[in-house]
Amino acid sequence: MTDEYDADHETPLLAGEPVDEGDDGTSYDGGRRRGARRRNVPGCIAVLVALAVVAGGFYFVVTWSIDKIGDQFSSAEDYPGPGSGKVTFQVKKGDTVAAMGRNLKDAGVVASVEAFINAASANQDSNSIQAGYFPLVKKMAAKDVVEVLVDPKNIVKSTVTVPEGLRVKDTITILAKKTKYSRADFTKVLEKPGKLGLPDYAEGNPEGYLFPATYDFGPDATPASMLTAMVKRWRQAADDAKLEDSAAALGYTPQELMTVASLVQAEGRGDDMPKIARVIYNRVENPDNGITNGLLQIDASVNYALDRVGVAALTQAEIDSVADSPYNTYTQPGLPPGPIESPGDEAIAAAAHPAEGDWLFYVTVNLKTAETKFTDSYDEFLTFKQEFKDYCATQSDRC
Structure with a gap:
């Protein structure tokens, strides 16, 4: 606080100060008695000296106290490093620097919250720390901790890419290969899928709902949390496409729309996907047209019934071998009973x-090139089909 001088306040007369009588021959000078002025000088000097001693002592005491307090807090407790042991530390989304510091101290990584805050303040990249898991050790120097946290390359994670168009069984094969868990671990979770967040209309069947994407799983991820994350990502795609509202507008259930999306994923690419979806709806909605008779005739669905993938064309013998399967769209009219694989964003949309x-x-x-041709003419369809056969005659490895 800055002290202010009060011009209206006058210093009082000191106790014991002699007072002139005025008529004893002493003279006045400028309204003051000269004799009194002379007699007061030594006393004033003595008082000022006394005040200076007192004030000086007070200043010494205050200064000493501040110095002692400063010695105690000017440098926060910190470890010299490099430390030892192993700590996998999690930075959670939304953590402040102070929150990180508290968690680091609790984990035995830094000596004090203050040391970490000071180190973070001194590092210009500290505002770019990302959420994730980081490899640290106990008793590290705070500045070394910050240097680890500011580099996203240090985040501990299992990156798993699940492509579009995979069945559940193929998806868990990838998860088992890329993580520390086995297929049996994932299968066990899928046997009781109630906690995965599946929509009611899936009726407990995860086929089509383990969303294809690239996932970064932390070191504490479990089969249940991984599969739940995939269903949660599906929910995001469904919401983006307004799946439930769109199904109602089209006159289908959400499960049927997901089935269509899985067929579209199997059959099309890019800009062709909305056209393929329209072909499916046209066939389902016109069962008595005398041409397709409500049959979708989609090879991918029959391959699902045959429990195989990667086959572009079917033989008649293969079609006949699963004639009674509800997934055989050559013999059973309408949509199959559920998704045949996991569709991505584009297929759902x-x-x-x-x-x-x-x-x-x-x-x-x-x-x-995935070039696809569309028509409402059966004769033109036969022309396209022959074009495909001619292609396969020279590209047998692709057909």
Whole structure:
């Protein structure tokens, strides 16, 4: 606080100070008695000296106290490092520097919260610390901890990429390969899927709902948490496509829309997906057209019934071998009972928002470029089909 001088306050007369009588021959000088002025000087000097001693002593005491307090707090307790042992430390989303410091101190990594805050303040990259798990040790120097945390390359994670169009069994094969858990661990969770967050209309079947994406799983991830994360990511895609509202507008259940999305994922790519979705809806909605008779005739669905993937074309013998399967879209009209694989964002969006058109047929005439042709004419469809056969005659490794 800055002391202010009060011009209206006058210093009082000191006790014991002699007072002139005025009529004893002493003279006044400028309204003061000269004799009194002379007699007061020694006393004033003595008083000022006494005050200086007192004030000086007070200043010494205050200064000494501040110095002692400063000695105690000017440098926070810190470890010299490099430390030892092993600590996997988690920075949670939304953590402040102070929160990190408290958690680091509790984990035995830093000596004090203050040391970590000071080190973070001194590091210009500390505001870019990302959420994740970091490899640290106990009793580290605070500045060394900050240097680890500011580098996202130090985040401990298992990165797993699950491509579009995989069945559940293929998805858990990838998860088992890329994590420390076995297929049996994931299968055990899937046997009781109630806690995964599946929608009610999935009826406990995760097929189609383990969303294909790249995931960064932390070191404490479990089979249950991984599968739950995949269903949660599906929910995001479903919300983005307004899946439930779109299904109602199209006259289908959400489960049926997911089934369409899985067929679209198996059959199309890119801009063709909304067109393929429209072909599926056209066939389902016109069972008495005398051409397709409500049959989707989608090879991918029959392959699902055959429990295999990666086959572009079917033989008649293969179709006949699973004639009674509800997934055999050559013998059973309408949609199969559920998704055949996991669709991605584009396929779900295509099923929710199909293109406008009267097409009943499509043929991918070039598997390398994914060129697909659409028509509502059976004769033109046969022409496209022959084009595909000619392609396969020279590209047998792709057909």
